[in-house]
Amino acid sequence: MLKFYFAPQTCALASHLALEEAGAVYEAIRVDFAKEEQRKPDYLKINPKGRVPALVTDRGILTETPAILFYIAQTHPAANLAPLNDAFELGRIQAFNSYLCSTVHVAHAHKPRGYRWADDAAAIAEMKRKVPENIAACFALIEDEMFAGPFVMGDNFTIADPYLFTIATWLEGDGVDPAQFPKVLAHRNRMAARPAFRRVLAAQA
Ligand SMILES: N[C@@H](CCC(=O)N[C@@H](CS)C(=O)NCC(=O)O)C(=O)O
Numbered sequence: 001m002l003k004f005y006f007a008p009q010t011c012a013l014a015s016h017l018a019l020e021e022a023g024a025v026y027e028a029i030r031v032d033f034a035k036e037e038q039r040k041p042d043y044l045k046i047n048p049k050g051r052v053p054a055l056v057t058d059r060g061i062l063t064e065t066p067a068i069l070f071y072i073a074q075t076h077p078a079a080n081l082a083p084l085n086d087a088f089e090l091g092r093i094q095a096f097n098s099y100l101c102s103t104v105h106v107a108h109a110h111k112p113r114g115y116r117w118a119d120d121a122a123a124i125a126e127m128k129r130k131v132p133e134n135i136a137a138c139f140a141l142i143e144d145e146m147f148a149g150p151f152v153m154g155d156n157f158t159i160a161d162p163y164l165f166t167i168a169t170w171l172e173g174d175g176v177d178p179a180q181f182p183k184v185l186a187h188r189n190r191m192a193a194r195p196a197f198r199r200v201l202a203a204q205a
Helices: 012-022 041-046 065-075 087-109 121-146 160-168 182-192 195-204
Strands: 002-006 026-030 054-057 060-063
Touching: 002 012, 012 026, 012 065, 012 160, 012 195, 054 065, 060 065, 065 087, 065 160, 087 121, 087 160, 121 182, 160 182, 182 195
Parallel strands: 002 026
Antiparallel strands: 002 054, 054 060
């Protein structure tokens, strides 16, 4: 059985939602950030990066949200979470998810995790100050250029949807009013009403 390591209110939510949408058989294991469990030897054996998510499969352990999402889609083809036979469409999904992972998530991390990039308190404060501006710029691009509607990629739910939902739940905490992005906000509300999303959100609460 798959084992899925997560912490609430983190990017791990995206993979958790995809597992549930896929109808996967998995055990969800909570990593307690308040106790810094992600940095303890037991967890570092699972993910030496000291981060969530991590997915333990029968062939080894996967980390990195875009990789885990794609693995879930490929191993649960009946759930139709990605157009597995269309290289170009798959490339578009990977491009979107890579943007969330490498740009939007990293821009967000400058608020809670500024110490990764600087030691100087003033530099850390300055990074925090820039977060609303940077995140708003990312979401303007998503709203105006990337989001097809009604789902991220168009007519079908894909692994891009739980990932956008997850990152969009951080907007208020990042100091950005989601009302500026009506398509993203309507998507967030629609996604939150899906039965699989409701189950995961209740399980993570
Ligand atoms: N690129 C990774 C990022 C993973 C990541 O940064 N996870 C955060 C939570 S959103 C984490 O575990 N942080 C723990 C820490 O920094 O101590 C992914 O997309 O999966």
